[in-house]
Amino acid sequence: MTDDNADVVALWQAQGSDGFHMSTEEIHRRLETMNRKLRRRTLDGYLVCAVLSAFFIGWMFVERNALQTVGSILTIIGAGYLAWQLRQNRFRPVTGDVTLLQHLRGELVRQRNFHWGSRFWQRIILLAPGPLVFSAGFVQAHPEVSRIMRFETISFIVIALSAIPLNLWMARRYQRQIDELTRLQEEQ
Amino acid sequence: MSQDALYDEAAGVFGAALERLAVSYEADRDKRRDLLQDIHLAIWRSFEGFAGHCSLRTWVYRVAHNVAASHVVRHRRASARPLVSLDDVDDLPAGGDSEAALDHQQSLGRLREFIQQLNPLERQVILLYLEGTDAAGIAEITGISPGNVATKVHRIKKILAGRFGKGRTA
Numbered sequence: 001m002t003d004d005n006a007d008v009v010a011l012w013q014a015q016g017s018d019g020f021h022m023s024t025e026e027i028h029r030r031l032e033t034m035n036r037k038l039r040r041r042t043l044d045g046y047l048v049c050a051v052l053s054a055f056f057i058g059w060m061f062v063e064r065n066a067l068q069t070v071g072s073i074l075t076i077i078g079a080g081y082l083a084w085q086l087r088q089n090r091f092r093p094v095t096g097d098v099t100l101l102q103h104l105r106g107e108l109v110r111q112r113n114f115h116w117g118s119r120f121w122q123r124i125i126l127l128a129p130g131p132l133v134f135s136a137g138f139v140q141a142h143p144e145v146s147r148i149m150r151f152e153t154i155s156f157i158v159i160a161l162s163a164i165p166l167n168l169w170m171a172r173r174y175q176r177q178i179d180e181l182t183r184l185q186e187e188q
Numbered sequence: 189m190s191q192d193a194l195y196d197e198a199a200g201v202f203g204a205a206l207e208r209l210a211v212s213y214e215a216d217r218d219k220r221r222d223l224l225q226d227i228h229l230a231i232w233r234s235f236e237g238f239a240g241h242c243s244l245r246t247w248v249y250r251v252a253h254n255v256a257a258s259h260v261v262r263h264r265r266a267s268a269r270p271l272v273s274l275d276d277v278d279d280l281p282a283g284g285d286s287e288a289a290l291d292h293q294q295s296l297g298r299l300r301e302f303i304q305q306l307n308p309l310e311r312q313v314i315l316l317y318l319e320g321t322d323a324a325g326i327a328e329i330t331g332i333s334p335g336n337v338a339t340k341v342h343r344i345k346k347i348l349a350g351r352f353g354k355g356r357t358a
Contacts (some may be wrong), residue, residue, distance in 0.1 A: 005345055005348050005349055007352075008299065008318070008348045008352045009297065009317075009320065011292060011295060011296055011352075012208065012296075012299065012318040012319075013208075013318070013319070013320070015204075015207075015208055015211070015296065017203070017204040017207050017208075018207060019203070020203060020207055020224055021199050021200075021203060021228075022199070022225070022228050022229075024192045024195075024196075027195070027228070027229060027232050028348070030225065030229060031229060031232075031233070032345070034229070073214075093233045093234065094230045094233075094234060094251050094254045094255050094258070095234050095237055095251070096237075096238065096242070096246070096247035096248070096250040096251045097236050097237070097241075097250075097253065098250070098331075099250060099328075099329065099330055099331025100250065100253050100254060100257055100308065100309060100312050100330045100331060101245055101309065101330060101331035101332060102331055103254040103258075104254075104257050104261070104308055104309060107257065107258050107261050108261065108271060111261060136202075140302065177282075177307075180307075180310070184309070184336065185333065
């Protein structure tokens with residue numbers, strides 16, 4: 001280490017400290033709050049899925065139209081899939097058993113898979129058709145609202161389609177970082 | 189040793205280094221405080237699985253840097269400035285002038301800013317270097333091979349000497 005760097009190292013290490021420390025009680029209190037928030041968020045997600053499912057199950061008895069029934073069933077399946085994803089994405093605590101290289105790679109792969117690959121297509125395939133088929137059935141049963149429903153359907157399709165390039169772009173950004181880490185591991 | 193006792197020891201020995209780590213990962217004061225709390229909570233929680241296969245220092249730094257790296261990956265979308273590698277550092281503006289470099293606070297500010305622009309892996313290497321960790325220790329914590337660490341540390345030394353050393357010219 002050169003003298004210049006010894007100065008820089010000393011400068012870095014001499015930074016003022018706030019003496020941050022958490023008492024055991026505080027840690028337990030914060031962990032409890034954090035767990036409560038996570039539970040609440042997951043339950044809220046389950047609740048949204050349950051309300052959505054309840055609405056479409058009820059609708060199947062309100063109007064006995066084949067297309068609406070198929071749309072309702074597909075939407076209920078989509079809601080079930082969302083609830084399953086919520087369960088899959090549970091919080092996993094960080095451990096000291098993995099190095100930053102492994103941790104970072106796992107984190108980047110998780111983010112990339114969210115935006116592209118099987119999980120992305122599962123979301124599109126399971127969530128998009130339900131409302132579309134339901135809308136078609138609704139127009140069939142109520143032709144007087146066909147104009148507004150057509151507008152809503154087109155908007156929905158445009159939003160769903162625009163999600164594809166946007167997510168692909170995000171996934172490519174993560175993939176580039178994963179490739180850099182792969183190169184680094186291969187050099188070893 | 190109990191989870192609480194291990195945490196108390198870690199917080200006592202590495203508390204100041206963890207604060208410096210948080211500073212280099214988050215510029216915003218409030219978010220930095222949250223990040224530091226997350227790091228401390230993660231360290232306490234991680235001691236449940238600590239079997240002593242590595243040193244306390246390695247374990248604490250791994251957990252802390254992993255939490256901080258996740259913070260960068262998850263919050264990066266909000267930031268417009270791209271992260272760079274050590275190889276691209278020459279393209280970054282050095283900032284300040286040679287007189288300003290003599291001022292400790294300004295030098296420290298520039299050093300922090302410089303570190304915050306690096307990608308997580310190289311940020312970890314430079315932070316561990318600044319904390320006085322040797323190449324073998326850095327390799328154990330990061331998972332990068334000792335050879336690669338040596339190359340990176342050599343580059344870091346050159347950059348630091350060039351940008352922040354006494355004899356630096358603007």
